[in-house]
Amino acid sequence: MGSTEIIVPARGGRAIRVPLGARIEVADLAGGQVVDTWAFSSGDVSEFHSAEHTRVGVGKLFPALGEDFVTNRRRPILRFEADSSPGLHDMLIAACDRTRYEQLGVTGWHASCQENLVSVMAAEGFSDIRVPQPINLFMNTPVLPDGVVQWLATQTRAGDRVVLRALMDIWFVVSACPQDITGINNTPGLISVIVIDHGAPMQLQESEAQGECVNDAKSAP
Numbered sequence: 001m002g003s004t005e006i007i008v009p010a011r012g013g014r015a016i017r018v019p020l021g022a023r024i025e026v027a028d029l030a031g032g033q034v035v036d037t038w039a040f041s042s043g044d045v046s047e048f049h050s051a052e053h054t055r056v057g058v059g060k061l062f063p064a065l066g067e068d069f070v071t072n073r074r075r076p077i078l079r080f081e082a083d084s085s086p087g088l089h090d091m092l093i094a095a096c097d098r099t100r101y102e103q104l105g106v107t108g109w110h111a112s113c114q115e116n117l118v119s120v121m122a123a124e125g126f127s128d129i130r131v132p133q134p135i136n137l138f139m140n141t142p143v144l145p146d147g148v149v150q151w152l153a154t155q156t157r158a159g160d161r162v163v164l165r166a167l168m169d170i171w172f173v174v175s176a177c178p179q180d181i182t183g184i185n186n187t188p189g190l191i192s193v194i195v196i197d198h199g200a201p202m203q204l205q206e207s208e209a210q211g212e213c214v215n216d217a218k219s220a221p
């Protein structure tokens, strides 16, 4: 069994190859940081975690403990196994990108989750990667009964973490969301990703019950 920790810089991103059955712990080290998260099949990156297909599969708008995220081909790709955070996560909001910041009044370059995803996957040889709607861990954007989305500050405390299980061989990508305009993040902070590989593929039905590098830029989706 091997364990690897990757520290994701504030406002930055990382792509991590994760084998079937591995446990993935994503921690917000300082608290107050949204983490945009994606998973692509490492055998064919045109298959990836799909928020819209997952919403159909689970019948909910937001990620929930014990449930599986599925791909755009409706195959399970990640299981949400544990959560020490207040349990607020998003599965509705697109990743932040350059246009989003321009529309928010930013002039000049601004780090973004889309750019983080595209750059880290390009570095792994995938120069034309799709940018699916992310799983926005720790993001506090509830929907009111009238359908209005609220943009609230994340409630994550220092060290809060979620545990995901890879249900296929994947590229797991995270971005420490650099959104500093809408107020969904506090001070941009580091993210820890720990991957624990059990070696031989484990029996997924027996899954556990528990359930800084820094880019120079200003610091959500």
Ligand SMILES: [Zn+2]
Pocket (backbone or CB within 6 Å): 036, 095, 096, 112, 113, 114, 176, 177, 178, 179, 220, 221
């Ligand atoms: Zn973002």
